[in-house]
Structure formats: C-alpha cells, structure tokens
Amino acid sequence: KIVKESKKGDNIVDGIKDAEKVADGVKISKGGSETIDYFVGPNGKALPSQYKNWIGTNMQEELLSQAENPQLQNAIKQLYRGKSFIGDGGTADVIKFERETGIMLGKNGGSHIQKGIDMASYIENKILTQNLSETDKALATKLLGDLNNALGR
Numbered sequence: 001k002i003v004k005e006s007k008k009g010d011n012i013v014d015g016i017k018d019a020e021k022v023a024d025g026v027k028i029s030k031g032g033s034e035t036i037d038y039f040v041g042p043n044g045k046a047l048p049s050q051y052k053n054w055i056g057t058n059m060q061e062e063l064l065s066q067a068e069n070p071q072l073q074n075a076i077k078q079l080y081r082g083k084s085f086i087g088d089g090g091t092a093d094v095i096k097f098e099r100e101t102g103i104m105l106g107k108n109g110g111s112h113i114q115k116g117i118d119m120a121s122y123i124e125n126k127i128l129t130q131n132l133s134e135t136d137k138a139l140a141t142k143l144l145g146d147l148n149n150a151l152g153r
Contacts, residue, residue, distance in 0.1 A: 043083035054097050058082065058089030069136045071127050079119055079143060090143075091116050092150035099150075113151065120147040 037049035047055065060080035067073045079091045086105065087093025094112045098104055104111050123144045132140065 041083065041085035043085065047086075051097075051101060051103075054086050054093075054101075056085065056087045056089065056093070058084055060089055063139065066139055067136055068133055069127065069130065069140075071130070072132070072136050072140055075119060075123055075127060075140075075143065078115075079147075090146065091119060092143075092146035095147075095150040116147050116151050120144055120151065120153075123147070 038046040039049055039052050039055060040046050041055065042058075058080060060076060060082055063076045063080060064073055067076055080089045082089075084090070084094065086097045091112050094105055095116050098111055098113075106112050106115070123140050127140045128137070128144070
C-alpha cells in the first residue's frame with residue numbers, strides 16, 4: 001500500500017502511479033517455498049534482484065539538453081531509450097550488462113552489440129566529421145568512448 005502526504009495542489013494520483021511503476025521489491029512466487037525478488041523499472045520490466053546494482057538513472061534528458069546538433073540529438077535518442085534503467089540507460093551500459101550477466105536485453109532476446117557497433121560508426125563518421133561546437137564535440141567524443149569501451153575496443 002502506498003501512502004503519500006500531500007499539500008494542497010499536489011498531484012497525488014501521478015505520484016502514486018509513479019511509485020507503483022518503480023516498485024522496488026516485488027516478490028514473485030516460483031512455486032513451492034522458493035521466492036525470487038524482482039525490481040521493476042519505470043518501463044515495467046522486471047530485473048532479478050541479484051542485478052539491482054545495475055539499476056541506475058536514465059541520462060537521456062540531461063544529455064539531450066546539452067546537445068545542439070540535431071544529428072547528435074538523434075544519436076542520443078537512439079542510444080538512451082527513455083525508460084531504460086540499466087546503468088545510465090545507454091546502449092554502452094546495456095552492452096556491459098549483457099556481457100557480464102549473459103542476459104540479452106534486445107528484441108527477441110538479442111544482444112545490443114551490433115547496435116553499439118553501428119552507433120559508434122555513425123558518431124565517428126557522420127557526427128564527429130561535422131563542424132561542431134566544443135560542447136557537442138566533447139559529448140560526441142564521450143559517447144563514442146563509452147561505446148568503444150563497452151565493445152572492448
């Protein structure tokens with residue numbers, strides 16, 4: 001049961017809905033006396049509690065607010081899905097998670113490695129070759145470095 005104290009004007013319904021979406025201790029019974037703990041992220045997907053240290057804060061909005069170049073903004077939208085909660089929500093952290101745990105998080109149980117390779121190439125060949133502001137160049141370079149690190153390059 002979720003209880004929230006409110007002051008006049010608070011939108012209590014939205015607060016409760018958000019809390020329910022991010023329930024962090026959902027217990028699911030797996031028959032008999034065995035119980036597995038799951039953490040549920042903002043996208044409604046469950047992650048076994050043994051991987052709770054991988055849960056982080058999605059950085060998409062913050063990164064988008066820093067980027068000026070439309071192609072860089074598009075790359076950020078592709079790399080950081082709005083409700084992803086593994087690490088910083090980016091493809092690089094998802095690749096690291098998949099490599100360390102063996103759990104594939106892509107569509108139909110696929111890996112994010114090819115996406116990482118493709119996005120690294122896109123950043124290197126289509127974004128960093130442009131006349132970028134210093135901020136955009138630093139951001140694109142950081143994104144590329146994160147991907148290359150996750151890919152073991």
